[in-house]
Amino acid sequence: MQNSDVLIIGCGIAGASAALTLAKNPKLKITILTREKDPQESNTRYAQGGIIGRGENDSAEILARDIVAAGAGAASPEAARILAEEGPGIIQDLLVNLAGIKFDTGSDGGPEYTLEAAHSCRRILHVGDGTGQAIITGLLEAIKKCPNITVLNNLTAVDLITFPHHSRDPLKSYEPVTCHGAYAFDRKERTVHRYFSAVTILATGGIGRIYMNTTNPAGARGDGLAMAHRAGARIENAEYVQFHPTSLSTPGAEGFLISESVRGEGAILLTPDGRPFMAEYSPQWKDLAPRDVVARAIHHQMETYGYNFVLLDLATHMEAKAIKHRFPNIYKKCLEHGIDITKESIPVVPAEHYFCGGVLVDGWGRSSIQNLYALGECSCTGLHGANRLASTSLLEGLTWGYRAGKNISEKLDGLPSFEFKQAAEVPSWDESGLTADPDAALIQGDMQTIRNIMWHYVGLERNTERLSRAIRELRHMWSEIETFYRTTRLSDGLIGLRNAVEVSLIIARSALHNRQSRGCHYREDALEHDGDRLI
DSSP, X not given: OEEEEEEEEOOSHHHHHHHHHHTTSTTOOEEEEOSSSSTTOXXXXXXXXXXXXXOTTOOHHHHHHHHHHHTTTOSOHHHHHHHHHHHHHHIIIIIIIITOOOOOBOTTSSBOOBOOTTOSSOOEEOSTTOHHHHHHHHHHHHHHTOTTEEEEOSEEEEEEEEETTTOSOGGGGGSOOEEEXXXXXXXXXXXXXXXXXXXXXXXXXXXXXXXXSBSSOTTOSOHHHHHHHHHTOOEEOTTOEEEEEEEEOSTTOTTOBOOHHHHHTTOEEEOTTSOBOGGGTOTTTGGGSOHHHHHHHHHHHHHHHTOSOEEEXXXXXXXHHHHHHHOHHHHHHHHHTTOOTTTXXXXXXXXXXXXXXXXXXXXXXXXXXXXXXXXXGGEEOSSSTTSOOTTHHHHHHHHHHHHXXXXXXXXXXXXXXXXXXTGGGSOOOOOTTXXXXXXXXXXXXXXXXXXXXXXXXXSSSBOHHHHHHHHHHHHHHXXXXXXXXXXXXXXXXXXXXXXXXXXXXXXXXXXXXXXXXXXXXXXXXXXXXXXXXXO
């Protein structure tokens, strides 16, 4: 049993920025849990393109308008305003001043901004094509300098500790649901411990690993979303799953992201026989159309003509020296697999990339459960609506991490260090009656089945028949997996499998319920169409 003022589950940009903001109050004790051995391993690390700054001839009003437009009518104007007005200042405060991030500069010494799809001007700050890696490295170095932050790795959160659910006192049933921390599984010791806190922050990232093709790392399986759902938190916009148009399609490198910035710098999508096709789907934006349009266009070309991939041609539109300077990691990765992007086109396919929904929170990151905050990709601030504008993800995690840290610090300021006096009411984890060890083959097989169901039935194009079948099959799997979970000793894989099937059901049910095609939720049998965004 361990006590903290604030428990943060997840160590990407959202969790790290919240921790650093909280650490400014030296009286607060902050604990970060990460399931990874290396705290750098998160979705943040793999964000290539960049983070939104304030470009030349740009303004908060213009950025907010672009966000709302990309959100296909479902983005929160208030969330867009918060991000557009406060985000650039927080970049300076947390990333530049505190974490020492050095963004790329132009020949005049000023920031070098790039352009990405659906942005009306160049405003994307970047560090080559490894922006996320630079940011998380800087944030973690800053965290090491904070004596009141403890980072614990190799710990997989199992469930939130909430009252009344985990209280032995029956009278707690009449009180609002309140979070008091979490149970976490120690992957080395194979034991479960209780981590109590005055406030708990979920910053667990995305859900990509429930899909067959994804750009997400192994841990992105919806752990935070599933835990919050079991605790009774309100989930919103779960049907809006964004597929990135361009992930590398070559054996051994599947899922490697080819940044949208590549198209921002002039690259063109071609069929395998060299025919450009995006003007057929988006005459206005062409190759810089919003991601949902581009992803569906590629998917449509592949299905219609039987292509295994399409091509992304940068070499014709950018000099070799400039390519190596602007996209060093993409150049290196492709070269490792026999593709010289300065001379030839890149084979690409769509892949699940970003979850636009999540645990519903307000402008300070507060969920519908008392003392539970959610940040980053596992949350739904309303910012993305039905489709995320490129490079808002890092800035959203940073901005809401900062705002949550500020809100929590003010809430706890002046209070004594947290002690959970009702710890005796919360039972310790008990596996004494369990005799079965987790079967890796069963876990892997079930995960593969979930990924296939989600890709084919709850993917880029949906309809009632596909979604209904997905729900029937997932409900059966949920029952089987829940029995498996309750009769088997824990493992990280078993925890992830349980969460994956729960999150898959949440998404499939939301997708079936919403009969309107909008943004990245495309219904072939839509009752109502967001007309200018269908293909």
